[in-house]
């Protein structure tokens with residue numbers, strides 16, 4: 001556990017609040033494979049929290065538990081003080097949790113704008129029937145959703161490509177569009193699965209800046225999986241380290257860097 005037990009302000013002036021999400025004694029099995037073994041950790045309001053570890057350590061499985069995609073066989077997920085019952089991922093999304101994927105999951109034939117618009121779906125109240133019956137209200141909602149989406153497109157500096165089909169974009173920009181779509185949901189907790197994977201140095205710098213800006217500007221809490229240790233140590237307030245489904249480290253970047261078990265299992269060995 002990290003030294004910071006109370007709310008605190010980071011060196012760069014960001015406010016970290018109380019516990020937003022608590023993972024308590026989580027165990028997740030796939031048949032005979034134990035992907036997560038009795039892991040507990042928390043995510044605090046406003047922080048950037050990383051999950052690191054070697055391939056197959058269970059990081060994606062953990063992100064999928066947080067997003068409600070997998071239900072652990074044991075343990076509790078506590079969100080803002082309440083135990084979360086087993087629920088479908090779209091219900092979890094409605095609670096304010098959005099994510100991006102390790103392998104980009106966008107609609108390649110659709111424009112950037114339309115892709116980002118799909119991120120608003122959790123906020124749309126009227127639906128198609130309502131739109132037919134109650135045209136005025138649906139139209140107001142559409143205008144509001146458009147404004148939100150345009151705001152995010154400006155924020156992530158993708159105005160110039162807003163009409164471009166996503167399939168034509170280079171990899172780094174697709175990753176940014178995926179971030180835009182997740183942000184369009186106005187999440188309280190944003191989950192990023194390897195946001196830097198496959199990027200060159202310049203693209204990584206851009207993505208790091210956007211992640212920090214999102215956290216700073218919107219106060220969004222962020223949990224991310226990432227293999228680039230330079231990025232992880234620069235961005236994160238605290239880091240959880242997993243190995244073979246177990247938690248072997250948890251703390252500030254400095255604490256984790258000097259943890260011998262973490263060095264032996266991960267930091268001291270070459271990885272992608």
Ligand SMILES: Nc1ncnc2c1ncn2[C@@H]1O[C@H](COP(=O)(O)OP(=O)(O)OP(=O)(O)O)[C@@H](O)[C@H]1O
Nearest residue numbers: 030033034035053054055056057058059060061062
């Ligand atoms: N849907 C699944 N069915 C069966 N086994 C799975 C499934 N998903 C993950 N596993 C297994 O669970 C373990 C943890 O996998 P997971 O993908 O969570 O690790 P990871 O740390 O995210 O790895 P990577 O860094 O390679 O993405 C592995 O042994 C993996 O083979």
